[in-house]
Amino acid sequence: MSESPRRPPGRPRSEASRAxxxxxxxxxxxxxxxxxxxAAAITAAAxxxxxTLYRWWPSKARLVLAAFAAKAHERIDRPRExxxxxGEVEKFLLADIAAxxxxxxxxxxxxxEAQSEPDLxxxxxxxxxxxxxxxxxxxxxxxxxxxxxxxxxxxxxxGAILRRLLLGDPLDAGFVAKLADLAKGVETG
Numbered sequence: 268m269s270e271s272p273r274r275p276p277g278r279p280r281s282e283a284s285r286a287x288x289x290x291x292x293x294x295x296x297x298x299x300x301x302x303x304x305x306a307a308a309i310t311a312a313a314x315x316x317x318x319t320l321y322r323w324w325p326s327k328a329r330l331v332l333a334a335f336a337a338k339a340h341e342r343i344d345r346p347r348e349x350x351x352x353x354g355e356v357e358k359f360l361l362a363d364i365a366a367x368x369x370x371x372x373x374x375x376x377x378x379x380e381a382q383s384e385p386d387l388x389x390x391x392x393x394x395x396x397x398x399x400x401x402x403x404x405x406x407x408x409x410x411x412x413x414x415x416x417x418x419x420x421x422x423x424x425x426g427a428i429l430r431r432l433l434l435g436d437p438l439d440a441g442f443v444a445k446l447a448d449l450a451k452g453v454e455t456g
Contacts (some may be wrong), residue, residue, distance in 0.1 A: 269345050285323050287313035292327075292334035299379050301331065326404040328380050328387050335370040336394045347402060354409025357447035363399065364428070364438045378433070400425055410454045420453055 275419045291313035295304045310317050324330040346362035374395070381388035403421050411417040424446050431438050 275453055279385050281319070284313070284315045284319045287318055288315055288323065288330060289334045289337050292330045296331055296373050301373040304331075305329075308336070317398070325386070326384075328384070329390060332390055332394060334378055335373060339367060339370065339395075351406050352400060353411055354406055356406055356410070356450045357443055358402075359403070359406045360428075360443045360446055361440065362422075364443065365401070368438075371438075375433060407450055409451070412451055416453050420450060422451065 276406065288309060292304075292309045295309050295312055299308075304327075306320055308316055309327070309330065310320050320330060326334060328359060329402060347359055350356075350359035350362055377387065377391060381391050400421050403424060404417055407417050426436065427442075427446060430436075431442065
């Protein structure tokens, strides 16, 4: 007869509590702003304890990042996928920016905190920036065939978006059209 696997010590992690914390973190930050939201406010809104929060995430920043990354997958993927399949850079960027707009104010704070928290910086890179860059690269691959030029273009576009984000400049359709025009300047095929 085989033994059943042993449960680790302490209370088991609750998927329902995790989902409630992600949802509460997202909405608290959207409604009140990152700086105004505390871990206590998030746990109260989720109906969970602080211990539960810290079992899943090491900090408020990591919870907020996880919450926005989860929402990004829900909100961004459908419109981006259609533009990606068509290789339409401008439509892809418009969909991506529109879907991520609610995250931008919190992202400013997370980027600032990440300068002194290497694990948060690594998480931002892995959960936000690398997936965005990979998706943009895939859109550009339909038009810019040389990988080195494509990578440079991705970094230039992402850098321009990040600059505007950090400085509070508009990320509007006119700006996106100019970014898309950059791709036209390096198209091959």
